[in-house]
Amino acid sequence: MFTRRTFRTLKNGAFLALSLAATLTGLACLTAILWTLIENGIAGMSWHLFTEMTPPPGSSGGLLNALYGSAVMSLLGILIGAPIGVLAGTYLAEYGRKSALATAIRFINDVLLSAPSIIIGLFIYEIVVVRMGHFSAIAGALSLAVLAIPVTLRTTEDMINLVPPGMKDASAALGAYPWRTVLSVLYPAARSGIVTGLLLAIARISGETAPLLFTALNNQFWSTNLGAPMANLPVVIFQFALSPYKDWQNLAWAGALIITASILLLSISARVILAMLQADRGSGS
């Protein structure tokens, strides 16, 4: 007969085993996805990817115009979004702090952080594309900028708050205005943290597909015109993967591998920078 004690031990063991099983399932999914990606992506890898344009159906080609478009729009997106995010984060950490306005902005920002990106795409469609009358790279960059703002805002505020208050007080005691303290003390002290935020923001926006569908659309040809539709990797992957052509599907897999590898690389570098930062703090104090 079971004693109460064996029952408790069994129950304990059963739930711990379930918890382990859940973790293994999660890791198995990650491995399965990365494995397929690498297997199919490597098969599609070749120099043509980086030297030729996206092909018409049924012929081979590369992804040059899509890679260029993705790089341009992500870069423009971060150039527009990051300064806004950093300044707004500075406001929350330095000026607003616990005021009602700052609390409201913090809340709205956290909502925007997890808002569906497709909604942001529709927003930019309404205010830019409809007004311009056509899809354009600049509209794509703007929608990515809107997605980059919440990430940079959040990390900037967190990183400024991590700077020891003594440094700020010392600067204030020397008679510096807050702007001088921010630029000469807080930003340098929080620099690697803020850079981490930027890397995470780039990682976030460079894989976004949904907002680009309604803003930059796609372009089968080489285009550097910011006022015209521009090819980009995520939308090309979307279109090519769903096509019935084997060549297009192979290109989609290769593109998917490139995009995932760059995003994982960005996320890992962000993590390494953050870890080094924490190690510095640990040994410094």
Next chain:
Amino acid sequence: MAIIDKRHAAKQLLYERVFHGATLAAAILVLLILGGVALSLLRGAWPALQHFGFPFVTREIWNPVTEEFGALAPIYGTVVTSVIAMALAVPTGFGIALFLTEICPPLLKRPIGVAVELLAAVPSIIFGIWGLFVLAPVLQRHVQPWLIKHAHPIPGIHKLFMGPPFGIGIFTAGLVLAIMVLPFIAATMRDVFDTVPPMLKESGYGLGATRWEVIWNVVVPHSRVGVVGGIMLGLGRALGETMAVTFVIGNAHRISTSLLAPGTTISSSIANEFTEAVGDLYTSSLIALGLLLFIITFTVIAAAQIMLRRLERRAEA
């Protein structure tokens, strides 16, 4: 003692005002973006809302030829796929979070934690093509025939598993969504469990409780609000997720009782049809779908944030 240079002081004050103003303007812009999103969606959706009125959300019809549009099928698909995703991802995420905080050997804690977080960084389109090319064929060949054979005869749920195994459809979309939101739920829950004071757990062990008893009677009650907040954050993602679903949902504007049938969600309808939509009423109806999605996800995410904030405040106090 140095004499204060009045011109210098005035310049410093001017810089201060400019800098303060610039940061304030950037912060206000965040508020304006949210307001702008709401207003622009409302304006874009207005023609459709005016034309169809309230029945827009209660009608199943979606006919671009006769320009008759109703949002019921996408709403149904969005809700059902998200429910499937949460039903699978919440227990699994809970298990992963428990494993990471309470069971895992310290040496493995960081690598597994990082792996889970990296899974969260993978763009959703990757989940989409993986779902379409790898998961869907496996489901079609092995899982769905099994479900049709064994789950279909069970009274009460037999209507959920009818029809041929398409591979793609509501069930597959729910599964892909589950894999997608799993890392978010696991990571949030882990952070929440980490806020439980060790003293409370030690007291439990001191009374002779097993590890599971400490988890269920100390850790979970203490972090309940945060756990619910994390779940709702995951739900917000599942409801609004576009690309992962668009690949595997089948894009059929109808409501089937069978989970194995193709369907559609709000976001995948917009992604599939927006650039091909001809006519103002069609486009406007799609934007009206976007407005609905905005309202639904905003409510869920805001509720999640309020819960997580309450937990944070309690942790500080």
